[in-house]
């Protein structure tokens with residue numbers, strides 16, 4: 001079975017109501033649609049609030065634009081010295097190899113750029129991107145992103161890792177992907193071999209927002225990666241109607257840890273066009289994060305992050321537990337709201 005890439009496909013799979021057909025066709029004409037057969041099987045057709053369907057099945061709400069929403073919400077473009085590279089922080093670059101994904105998230109922050117017809121880097125453009133990395137010795141880390149870089153064939157992935165491995169000032173390749181949970185068969189022996197450079201470290205950052213995305217084959221794909229010696233981090237987005245409650249967040253982060261993935265970042269929803277129905281307010285989000293602290297293991301606590309619109313970078317939106325009351329005198333709030341004096 002091939003991926004579901006049109007409203008007709010989704011209709012035949014029982015994932016969209018016929019009554020919304022015209023509206024959803026308009027959404028699909030604007031933003032790419034794809035759900036892998038494996039992921040489609042994880043959706044509970046009887047649950048109108050299914051958290052997987054909400055993330056991947058198009059909705060008419062995506063046509064609702066708001067003035068504050070942006071085509072390039074995290075501001076990649078001003079920091080792109082050559083095609084495919086985003087160099088916002090001194091020691092690391094994004095290398096956007098492909099603009100396609102096996103699934104298209106309805107809240108994607110690069111939704112204006114990604115899709116099946118979008119540009120991948122051609123051979124000359126990849127050469128120029130690699131030359132930029134070679135020519136800037138302050139770069140220590142390359143973040144492969146896109147699109148989803150694990151959509152590449154193992155041969156192509158291996159070529160890229162080999163080229164990055166040969167750049168002496170690089171220490172780390174970080175790969176951001178949804179593939180292990182949405183198309184686990186791609187994580188085969190050839191891909192595992194391709195991911196590991198002989199010198200450079202490869203880390204995989206898995207994007208997942210809900211524990212229900214962890215199907216049996218997906219968990220096995222994660223185990224193959226970790227057993228192959230590839231450390232994994234989790235990256236999530238806080239999303240209304242998907243994971244905006246303490247119980248779901250707790251179970252999602254515990255599921256990551258149980259599968260040997262350290263929750264790394266929980267992102268505040270970006271100002272991507274047509275995504276306001278997913279965004280939580282900063283105040284309610286901070287209250288949720290605060291409620292996790294204390295009773296949930298520290299291993300299960302990601303950092304809650306805002307990517308400041310306009311390309312100004314990522315900052316933690318953590319609550320402050322510290323109030324200054326004099327020189328070296330503080331009041332510290334404990335996990336249950338008690339106020340404790342502290343000197344230091």
Ligand code: SF4
Pocket residue numbers: 100101103104105107108109110111114146147148178
């Ligand atoms: S996998 Fe990443 S790049 Fe692709 S649609 Fe989802 S958020 Fe966007």
